[in-house]
Amino acid sequence: MSSNALCFGHNHPASGAPCFVQVDAAGLTIIFEFTGGGGDREVVPFAALSVSAGGLDHDHLVVKWTGVQGEQTLYLKDQDAIRAFRQTAPDDLSLHFAQAAELVRQVRQRRRLVWGLALGMFLSTVLGLWFGSDLLVQIAVSRIPVEWEQKLGESAYRDFLAQQEVIKEGPAVAALGEMTQRLTEQIPNNPYKFEVTVVKSDVINAFALPGGHVVVFTGLMKKADSGEEVAGVMSHELNHVLRRHGLERIVKSLGLLTVVTIVLGDQQGLVGMMKQLSVELLTLKFGREQETEADVTGLQLLQRAKIDPSGMIKFFERLSEKDEGRMEWLSTHPMSTARAERLKAELAALPKKSPEPFTFDWKQVQASLGAQPVVAP
Amino acid sequence: MKSEILYPGAFPMVRVELTAGEHIKAESGAMVACSPTIDIESKMEGGFLGALSRKFLTGEKFFFQTLRASRGPGEALLAPTVPGEIVILELDGVNEYMVQKDGFLAGADGIVIESKMQSLSRGLLSGEGFFILKMSGKGTLVLNSFGAIHKIELKPDQEYIVDNSHLVAWSSTTSYNIEKATSGWIASVTSGEGFVCRFRGPGLVYIQSRNPGSFGAWIRQFIPVSE
Ligand SMILES: [Zn+2]
Numbered sequence: 211m212s213s214n215a216l217c218f219g220h221n222h223p224a225s226g227a228p229c230f231v232q233v234d235a236a237g238l239t240i241i242f243e244f245t246g247g248g249g250d251r252e253v254v255p256f257a258a259l260s261v262s263a264g265g266l267d268h269d270h271l272v273v274k275w276t277g278v279q280g281e282q283t284l285y286l287k288d289q290d291a292i293r294a295f296r297q298t299a300p301d302d303l304s305l306h307f308a309q310a311a312e313l314v315r316q317v318r319q320r321r322r323l324v325w326g327l328a329l330g331m332f333l334s335t336v337l338g339l340w341f342g343s344d345l346l347v348q349i350a351v352s353r354i355p356v357e358w359e360q361k362l363g364e365s366a367y368r369d370f371l372a373q374q375e376v377i378k379e380g381p382a383v384a385a386l387g388e389m390t391q392r393l394t395e396q397i398p399n400n401p402y403k404f405e406v407t408v409v410k411s412d413v414i415n416a417f418a419l420p421g422g423h424v425v426v427f428t429g430l431m432k433k434a435d436s437g438e439e440v441a442g443v444m445s446h447e448l449n450h451v452l453r454r455h456g457l458e459r460i461v462k463s464l465g466l467l468t469v470v471t472i473v474l475g476d477q478q479g480l481v482g483m484m485k486q487l488s489v490e491l492l493t494l495k496f497g498r499e500q501e502t503e504a505d506v507t508g509l510q511l512l513q514r515a516k517i518d519p520s521g522m523i524k525f526f527e528r529l530s531e532k533d534e535g536r537m538e539w540l541s542t543h544p545m546s547t548a549r550a551e552r553l554k555a556e557l558a559a560l561p562k563k564s565p566e567p568f569t570f571d572w573k574q575v576q577a578s579l580g581a582q583p584v585v586a587p
Numbered sequence: 588m589k590s591e592i593l594y595p596g597a598f599p600m601v602r603v604e605l606t607a608g609e610h611i612k613a614e615s616g617a618m619v620a621c622s623p624t625i626d627i628e629s630k631m632e633g634g635f636l637g638a639l640s641r642k643f644l645t646g647e648k649f650f651f652q653t654l655r656a657s658r659g660p661g662e663a664l665l666a667p668t669v670p671g672e673i674v675i676l677e678l679d680g681v682n683e684y685m686v687q688k689d690g691f692l693a694g695a696d697g698i699v700i701e702s703k704m705q706s707l708s709r710g711l712l713s714g715e716g717f718f719i720l721k722m723s724g725k726g727t728l729v730l731n732s733f734g735a736i737h738k739i740e741l742k743p744d745q746e747y748i749v750d751n752s753h754l755v756a757w758s759s760t761t762s763y764n765i766e767k768a769t770s771g772w773i774a775s776v777t778s779g780e781g782f783v784c785r786f787r788g789p790g791l792v793y794i795q796s797r798n799p800g801s802f803g804a805w806i807r808q809f810i811p812v813s814e
Contacts, residue, residue, distance in 0.1 A: 212680055213679060213680060213681040214681065216681050216760060218760075218789040220742075224740030224741065224742070225682060225740075225758060225790065226681075226682060226758075226760060226789060228679050228680070228682070264760070264762060265759055265760050265761075266685065266757075266759045266760075266761060266762055266763070268762070270759075270760060274743075281743075283789060285760045287683075287759075
């Protein structure tokens with residue numbers, strides 16, 4: 211028999227005495243387990259009780275009576291016990307509880323209504339000025355300073371890194387550094403400081419966090435056939451950051467309340483919320499439009515940086531083929547031949563530029579990772 | 588889970604003893620030292636995707652670590668980030684506590700932790716963010732505070748007013764309203780406008796003797812501003 215209620219009174223501790231409450235036709239039987247000598251029990255007839263709803267969410271049944279020990283208050287949350295009480299207790303008592311519960315519902319409803327109205331009025335004003343909630347999301351996102359974004363990304367990054375083996379130097383790091391350098395040189399007014407981390411893992415994936423941290427797994431580097439292929443993925447990820455896709459996603463998933471909070475400038479509540487979200491960022495999935503946007507702007511960036519964009523397309527094509535090990539990338543990046551096709555079309559529309567090769571030898575970079583270079587299928 | 592507070596006062600640690608196979612939840616980063624029999628399981632174990640799927644499948648919250656005595660019995664030393672007291676509560680299955688999100692240090696396996704969204708008005712007004720933790724179930728619960736922990740015992744219908752930022756934990760048998768502080772009540776430099784909680788018993792309210800926000804503001808005045 212385990213406790214299902216807490217009893218308060220001057221003879222009990224302030225945190226309440228755990229007890230077991232039984233409901234029968236005569237009234238309540240309260241059995242205290244932890245008092246010595248096999249448990250005290252007290253039987254209280256229904257006639258002696260007064261009933262209300264209480265507790266933090268007003269979901270406790272509060273029963274009061276005056277016993278031999280003075281005034282006693284019982285807090286009952288166990289659903290079965292409450293149901294038994296409502297079925298067995300005389301109507302006038304249950305009625306009282308039902309009324310109390312109803313009152314709480316009304317107060318809550320009224321409060322919700324007031325908030326709903328306030329929000330509704332505000333939103334309709336905003337929506338009257340601009341159309342479409344996507345625009346609203348963008349406005350909210352544009353109000354978030356880059357420093358916030360960096361802090362947010364930074365905490366997620368640290369949480370992630372605590373469990374990972376990082377490659378700090380060597381040909382792979384140098385090669386990614388060169389790619390990042392070539393790409394970021396072509397971003398005008400770049401407010402972000404991009405930092406690329408190579409993590410030792412067979413996972414074929416890479417991801418970007420708001421604020422500029424990009425993580426590339428060695429699995430992806432082993433899978434790629436050339437530096438240009440990895441640069442394609444990098445360019446894609448950098449554009450997720452530049453387009454603030456992570457923030458957009460958060461704002462969208464948190465709903466309009468957050469949007470309102472940001473637009474109203476209540477930063478206090480929001481900072482708290484953001485902190486909680488930091489790691490949810492790591493599990494972020496971007497939407498299809500965001501992927502397409504990152505693909506297209508990524509391709510353009512490659513072009514500007516004079517890195518052969520066909521590497522990106524080739525890599526995407528290869529990942530969409532049936533092949534084990536492609537799962538990781540697919541889970542965050544639904545791949546389809548349509549996606550590669552779209553990029554080909556996009557590339558055809560761009561002016562031709564003669565690419566400049568990287569200074570590193572890709573096979574050597576791969577060899578430094580301790581892997582057999584993967585032979586193209 | 589047996590636990591003992593070491594060095595009670597401003598810089599305490601807690602020692603928890605685990606029997607073979609037992610596991611507990613701890614705030615991530617709380618671990619100071621442990622026996623080699625203890626494994627720390629964290630979200631990111633199993634790579635990015637493992638974490639991803641666990642997150643979606645189990646809905647576990649990210650800010651906990653699981654310490655598991657997988658290779659036999661052992662002990663772990665845990666400490667909070669900020670200077671302040673540690674308090675150990677025993678949950679017996681009926682009493683439940685709401686805990687402000689920085690207040691949780693560790694909990695036995697039998698403790699059920701839910702992240703609860705506060706109501707819109709409470710969340711917006713209190714400045715504590717929208718999430719609080721609800722602790723229920725059976726077993727040991729370890730909380731930490733900024734400064735000393737003070738326990739307020741409330742009799743049925745007894746009221747007490749507490750500055751929001753000093754809250755650590757409170758029983759779910761209490762109820763509270765958030766009120767705007769009358770002038771002169773509050774010292775919160777950061778929020779400008781102060782809010783207080785009017786608690787109503789019965790139950791316990793644990794408060795901390797220092798206010799993290801005010802302390803931050805106090806520190807900030809000594810940091811030279813660049814530019
Ligand atoms: Zn992507």
